[in-house]
Amino acid sequence: MKLNHKGVGIATAIGIVALVLAITSSLLTYAVFQANLVDKNIERTEAYANAMQSVDATLNIIARDQNFDPAYFSDLGAFMGVTISAYSDTVYTVTSLVTTTKEITSYFSGSASVLPLTSSVFDYTGQEPDFSLDPLITPTNIMAQFIPIFIQTTFPSITPQTEFTDFNSIMTYLFSLTQSTGSYSLESPSIITNQSNPVVSGHWYINGDVSLSRNQDLFIPEGYFLIIDGNLNLGRDSEITGNIIIDGTLDGDVRNSIDSKLQGTFYVSGDVLTAKSTSFGTSIQPTFVLCEGKTVIANDSTGYGYFLSNKFTGNSKSIVITGGIYPMTPSNFTKTIIYPNTTLDVNNFFDYAIPSEVPSSDGGGSGFIFTTPKMN
Numbered sequence: 001m002k003l004n005h006k007g008v009g010i011a012t013a014i015g016i017v018a019l020v021l022a023i024t025s026s027l028l029t030y031a032v033f034q035a036n037l038v039d040k041n042i043e044r045t046e047a048y049a050n051a052m053q054s055v056d057a058t059l060n061i062i063a064r065d066q067n068f069d070p071a072y073f074s075d076l077g078a079f080m081g082v083t084i085s086a087y088s089d090t091v092y093t094v095t096s097l098v099t100t101t102k103e104i105t106s107y108f109s110g111s112a113s114v115l116p117l118t119s120s121v122f123d124y125t126g127q128e129p130d131f132s133l134d135p136l137i138t139p140t141n142i143m144a145q146f147i148p149i150f151i152q153t154t155f156p157s158i159t160p161q162t163e164f165t166d167f168n169s170i171m172t173y174l175f176s177l178t179q180s181t182g183s184y185s186l187e188s189p190s191i192i193t194n195q196s197n198p199v200v201s202g203h204w205y206i207n208g209d210v211s212l213s214r215n216q217d218l219f220i221p222e223g224y225f226l227i228i229d230g231n232l233n234l235g236r237d238s239e240i241t242g243n244i245i246i247d248g249t250l251d252g253d254v255r256n257s258i259d260s261k262l263q264g265t266f267y268v269s270g271d272v273l274t275a276k277s278t279s280f281g282t283s284i285q286p287t288f289v290l291c292e293g294k295t296v297i298a299n300d301s302t303g304y305g306y307f308l309s310n311k312f313t314g315n316s317k318s319i320v321i322t323g324g325i326y327p328m329t330p331s332n333f334t335k336t337i338i339y340p341n342t343t344l345d346v347n348n349f350f351d352y353a354i355p356s357e358v359p360s361s362d363g364g365g366s367g368f369i370f371t372t373p374k375m376n
Contacts, residue, residue: 048375051096051104054082055373058094059106060165063368068092068110091135091361098375106373107135113365114357117142118346121358122306125338126325133326136359138371139290139308140167143245143267145355147174150225153350154203155183166372167269167292171247174227178205184227192218200226200242209248212238220244220264222351231270234260243353246270249293252278262287262305265353272309274298280305283343286323288354292372295327297336304341310374329376 220242280303281287297314
């Protein structure tokens, strides 16, 4: 479009470009916000609750009966109002419709084995044409492998629980530890928020949401594993260093431009939302985001990180990650720049709160395992 015969001055042109970029960024952010809102509204419906209950009950019946006969699956599916079908030679799915386009799905296998986490996932960037994430490798199943190791190492007098069915069952077990002496203590969010730059100085199970203020940095020292039974909200220019379990959302406020830093391992039952210019980890301490919901990485975010979540949003050349991105459902991140991390050392996995092995459908084992039902 020609405005006049003299053209547009440099300052004006720069202003126009800045305005266009700002509008584009706002539209993309709004689209993400609206998509999240649609999913949240569906999750409040009776149809969603019924579908979740049907899938969960079916999984527990199969786990009890250990019967993999096709006729048994057909009869059980008809009785429970779900569909049980083969995903591969060793993996099956249980699905139940919520709407015409949304369904609750869980994967299960009766021949699961354990394989190295590196060769199964972290040796890949996630952009390789031949890479396919094993459906049994989920944030919850990874955490379920690590929790017994951590408890036994940190509290030698405790014989850890080793069987978990979902994220909630892990949280229930960890809460039970607060009722005994010499392990986790039950604390309120104020033990963190009342500190100017909070440092975790004990094995804390925080009951409630934690909100960091602007420039308030949270530090969890090596050897500690903070548990938050609620959401963790970041303030502007906040930093988090250390390993955390969050039974809720890790919210960096995707609608605002916040320079924040996440360095550590984050097991999250809900969504992970980061804002523009978030930095992740270092070559020595990469960041692991293991999220049962959606991970949203905003533009201009960089660093060392591994992102395993149900869905992933972050498709931009301004996002530069050394590590990998592994969504469990189809997600577009072809423009995102991902470099392989050649410095990842399995000997440091305990410090990262990551197990060296994970449940896998590849290997011909004999263990029964299923994934947490979720909406696709």
